[in-house]
Amino acid sequence: MSYAILAASLRSAMQRNDQETIHRLIAEMQPADLAEFVQHEQTDTVISLLRHLPLERRAVAFGYLSVALQEEIAAKLSDQKLGELLQHMSADEGADLFKLLDEDRQQSLLRTLAKEAREDLRKLASYEEGTAGAVMTSDYVAIPAYYDVKRALETIRTTGTEAETIYQLYCIDTAGRLLGTVSLRELILAETDTQIAELMTEDVVHVTTTTPQEEVARLISRYDLLALPVVNGGEHLVGIVTYDDAMDVAEEEATEDMHKGMSIGKLGAGLRRASLFDLYRKRIVWLVLLVFANIFSGAGIAYFEETIEAYIALVFFLPLLVDSGGNAGSQAATLMVRGMATGDVRSRDWARLLGREVFVAIGLGLTMALAVSVVGVFRAGTEIALVVAMSMVLIVIVGSLIGMILPFILSHLGWDPATASAPLVTSIADGVGVLIYFAIATAVLGLPT
Amino acid sequence: MSYAILAASLRSAMQRNDQETIHRLIAEMQPADLAEFVQHEQTDTVISLLRHLPLERRAVAFGYLSVALQEEIAAKLSDQKLGELLQHMSADEGADLFKLLDEDRQQSLLRTLAKEAREDLRKLASYEEGTAGAVMTSDYVAIPAYYDVKRALETIRTTGTEAETIYQLYCIDTAGRLLGTVSLRELILAETDTQIAELMTEDVVHVTTTTPQEEVARLISRYDLLALPVVNGGEHLVGIVTYDDAMDVAEEEATEDMHKGMSIGKLGAGLRRASLFDLYRKRIVWLVLLVFANIFSGAGIAYFEETIEAYIALVFFLPLLVDSGGNAGSQAATLMVRGMATGDVRSRDWARLLGREVFVAIGLGLTMALAVSVVGVFRAGTEIALVVAMSMVLIVIVGSLIGMILPFILSHLGWDPATASAPLVTSIADGVGVLIYFAIATAVLGLPT
Numbered sequence: 001m002s003y004a005i006l007a008a009s010l011r012s013a014m015q016r017n018d019q020e021t022i023h024r025l026i027a028e029m030q031p032a033d034l035a036e037f038v039q040h041e042q043t044d045t046v047i048s049l050l051r052h053l054p055l056e057r058r059a060v061a062f063g064y065l066s067v068a069l070q071e072e073i074a075a076k077l078s079d080q081k082l083g084e085l086l087q088h089m090s091a092d093e094g095a096d097l098f099k100l101l102d103e104d105r106q107q108s109l110l111r112t113l114a115k116e117a118r119e120d121l122r123k124l125a126s127y128e129e130g131t132a133g134a135v136m137t138s139d140y141v142a143i144p145a146y147y148d149v150k151r152a153l154e155t156i157r158t159t160g161t162e163a164e165t166i167y168q169l170y171c172i173d174t175a176g177r178l179l180g181t182v183s184l185r186e187l188i189l190a191e192t193d194t195q196i197a198e199l200m201t202e203d204v205v206h207v208t209t210t211t212p213q214e215e216v217a218r219l220i221s222r223y224d225l226l227a228l229p230v231v232n233g234g235e236h237l238v239g240i241v242t243y244d245d246a247m248d249v250a251e252e253e254a255t256e257d258m259h260k261g262m263s264i265g266k267l268g269a270g271l272r273r274a275s276l277f278d279l280y281r282k283r284i285v286w287l288v289l290l291v292f293a294n295i296f297s298g299a300g301i302a303y304f305e306e307t308i309e310a311y312i313a314l315v316f317f318l319p320l321l322v323d324s325g326g327n328a329g330s331q332a333a334t335l336m337v338r339g340m341a342t343g344d345v346r347s348r349d350w351a352r353l354l355g356r357e358v359f360v361a362i363g364l365g366l367t368m369a370l371a372v373s374v375v376g377v378f379r380a381g382t383e384i385a386l387v388v389a390m391s392m393v394l395i396v397i398v399g400s401l402i403g404m405i406l407p408f409i410l411s412h413l414g415w416d417p418a419t420a421s422a423p424l425v426t427s428i429a430d431g432v433g434v435l436i437y438f439a440i441a442t443a444v445l446g447l448p449t
Numbered sequence: 450m451s452y453a454i455l456a457a458s459l460r461s462a463m464q465r466n467d468q469e470t471i472h473r474l475i476a477e478m479q480p481a482d483l484a485e486f487v488q489h490e491q492t493d494t495v496i497s498l499l500r501h502l503p504l505e506r507r508a509v510a511f512g513y514l515s516v517a518l519q520e521e522i523a524a525k526l527s528d529q530k531l532g533e534l535l536q537h538m539s540a541d542e543g544a545d546l547f548k549l550l551d552e553d554r555q556q557s558l559l560r561t562l563a564k565e566a567r568e569d570l571r572k573l574a575s576y577e578e579g580t581a582g583a584v585m586t587s588d589y590v591a592i593p594a595y596y597d598v599k600r601a602l603e604t605i606r607t608t609g610t611e612a613e614t615i616y617q618l619y620c621i622d623t624a625g626r627l628l629g630t631v632s633l634r635e636l637i638l639a640e641t642d643t644q645i646a647e648l649m650t651e652d653v654v655h656v657t658t659t660t661p662q663e664e665v666a667r668l669i670s671r672y673d674l675l676a677l678p679v680v681n682g683g684e685h686l687v688g689i690v691t692y693d694d695a696m697d698v699a700e701e702e703a704t705e706d707m708h709k710g711m712s713i714g715k716l717g718a719g720l721r722r723a724s725l726f727d728l729y730r731k732r733i734v735w736l737v738l739l740v741f742a743n744i745f746s747g748a749g750i751a752y753f754e755e756t757i758e759a760y761i762a763l764v765f766f767l768p769l770l771v772d773s774g775g776n777a778g779s780q781a782a783t784l785m786v787r788g789m790a791t792g793d794v795r796s797r798d799w800a801r802l803l804g805r806e807v808f809v810a811i812g813l814g815l816t817m818a819l820a821v822s823v824v825g826v827f828r829a830g831t832e833i834a835l836v837v838a839m840s841m842v843l844i845v846i847v848g849s850l851i852g853m854i855l856p857f858i859l860s861h862l863g864w865d866p867a868t869a870s871a872p873l874v875t876s877i878a879d880g881v882g883v884l885i886y887f888a889i890a891t892a893v894l895g896l897p898t
Contacts, residue, residue, distance in 0.1 A: 167616045224693040244673040254703035262783040271788040280812045297768035319746035327872045334711040339720040363729045423776045
């Protein structure tokens with residue numbers, strides 16, 4: 001049955017309070033679908049629905065819930081129940097949830113766990129947010145390089161049930177240092193008495209626990225990896241990041257960059273579940289800063305007050321001109337920021353791209369000047385039309401260059417280039433645009449005496 | 450050796466024209482790294498560098514090159530050479546390249562291929578761009594459900610070398626219809642005489658050849674799949690989309706949405722390799738349309754010309770006020786568009802999100818009014834400060850609502866909500882902002898008589 005049908009049946013069973021049907025339908029649903037279904041429900045309802053699943057599957061479905069909902073549910077469960085759930089979740093998801101709890105709860109929870117699980121959790125939870133350490137899992141299969149294929153396959157059969165992937169296996173020396181990697185495919189195609197050391201690929205792409213998660217996602221995507229091994233300072237294998245977690249990271253990073261591009265701070269939850277105050281807080285900071293940035297445009301206008309009073313028709317073209325500069329600049333900034341984020345553009349390409357942008361911007365400026373001068377002639381006569389057209393060309397070129405340069409400057413200052421958001425570029429381009437426009441107007445039309 | 454060291458050594462070997470060292474270094478490089486390295490070189494240099502690799506690996510590295518560069522190289526190769534390369538590329542990448550060739554070349558190329566390869570290529574190349582059919586590959590392992598585990602493992606050993614993944618296997622009936630899926634993990638853990646039909650999971654998530662590629666990427670990410678099977682109209686299995694291709698699709702879609710969010714059309718290549726004319730063409734259309742959209746703001750200003758002449762100080766606050774509405778609106782639109790793209794927000798959430806946005810926008814508007822009225826009092830006295838503060842609250846609320854509503858309207862009209870780009874929202878909010886500001890000013894300050 002498709003998700004839509006299952007969801008509709010489940011909803012009607014819930015209305016009839018038909019526990020038997022609810023039980024059957026929940027067992028049939030994919031964990032991701034169940035998570036989606038309960039995402040809208042009250043916390044208590046979610047808990048009672050999840051209770052229909054055996055612990056293993058309940059832990060999987062729980063892992064698919066939004067972080068905010070996981071936190072709400074955790075607050076309502078006893079230490080015992082939460083501890084059971086944590087142990088059956090994948091190690092990385094468990095650690096993420098654990099980190100959200102306050103310290104008292106963490107301590108009382110740790111007391112319910114067995115020693116090994118406790119240390120695993122404490123270690124995974126200790127890595128800084130946004131690093132490979134924080135997104136990796138300890139559920140992988142490591143195989144000593146001196147094993148033969150037969151013994152390796154036995155190890156997979158015994159320890160592989162908990163592992164997130166058994167398709168990529170990591171070869172270690174007796175001290176646990178990462179030596180290489182071998183795929184299950186290679187094991188299966190090899191003779192059973194071959195040594196793992198002979199089969200394995202050395203020089204394996206790997207990261208350390210402190211590598212930023214964007215970089216992890218980029219490497220997995222670049223080399224088409226199933227999983228990326230993570231080592232600590234001593235080159236000891238401590239975890240792996242799997243491709244599905246990398247996909248989530250990439251989506252999260254893309255969302256964050258898009259939000260930053262519009263001057264929105266990092267939201268803990270999606271738009272739907274974020275609190276009103278959180279939405280306010282993440283948006284207001286830049287909005288107020290931009291108000292002050294826009295005072296420069298106002299100051300520019302004040303400076304040219306006499307020109308404006310003499311030629312009031314100039315004001316008609318003001319929004320159009322400054323917006324055009326801002327739009328062209330935002331386009332350039334967006335192309336650059338996204339290019340830098342995906343790795344298409346690197347710092348050394350800067351000069352060449354800037355040179356190209358000059359040509360593109362001249363083309364854009366001339367075309368837009370043509371468009372606006374048609375309006376200008378009809379509306380305000382040839383003289384003002386000329387001023388407007390000249391201003392347009394210059395404003396679009398300057399705006400584009402600002403949009404192209406700003407991400408590089410920010411990146412060189414060690415900031416995230418995505419901070420060169422469209423509103424910031426627009427505000428700067430606006431201020432410059434006002435000056436260009438009225439300076440040209442004053443020069444061409446002259447001041448009234 | 451790391452990529453940086455390999456790349457530096459290779460570059461110096463190329464300067465010395467030391468063919469032996471070049472050969473050795475290229476053999477050591479990861480295909481993705483080699484592709485990255487040659488991406489900046491002249492087409493002829495790329496061809497001569499790739500020639501150092503055996504055909505199999507050459508085809509893999511070639512698949513990592515940008516589409517633009519693949520096309521340039523293809524133009525310089527003989528039909529014979531290109532045909533060999535195509536046959537050794539993964540089926541989906543080969544089909545993508547094939548589609549870029551003109552019809553004459555396609556025909557002469559097909560003549561060099563064996564019948565099976567020819568039909569495979571022709572079929573894969575026939576699916577519409579952006580659909581599951583166009584991103585899927587025919588390199589998968591299908592296993593008749595009546596096989597036992599032993600026979601299935603033999604099939605994998607014999608046919609699996611060409612397959613993109615042997616970790617997920619697809620179970621079919623004698624007519625080739627998709628019945629279910631079984632993982633290599635399950636096969637390995639099962640007894641060798643078990644029937645595949647007993648092991649397989651039915652109700653497998655699948656798509657048809659016409660499913661949009663965004664949907665494919667979303668399903669793979671949602672259900673954490675290794676690969677997603679694709680069926681034709683008759684439920685026959687015709688291909689699979691693997692997770693690594695889904696990651697590429699997701700990245701491509703995110704880039705496209707970000708560009709659309711800034712009114713930039715779809716670029717065939719990245720910023721670095723796109724032609725100047727392409728960059729111009731993809732940016733100019735909306736820029737010119739926005740010029741005309743901004744004429745409404747100008748018309749609004751013209752309508753209130755008398756008020757402006759009487760209180761010229763009002764112009765000082767104009768950029769600040771209209772920009773604020775545009776910024777708040779762009780934020781709302783970005784949150785909404787991204788939420789819809791990631792599946793966090795669905796159409797039925799519309800009313801509730803709009804209600805929440807009203808509260809957030811009131812908070813934003815009041816805060817910004819406070820900020821601007823401080824400037825207003827000092828700059829223009831209490832009366833104008835009052836006008837500016839009142840306008841700010843109203844403009845921010847209206848701007849935010851425009852940003853929130855526009856993506857939904859577009860989506861209901863069957864358009865991509867991402868067309869509700871920041872510049873479009875800004876232009877609309879600007880026009881409305883001008884009207885609100887001067888209407889309030891005229892009402893509060895009165896017209897000079």
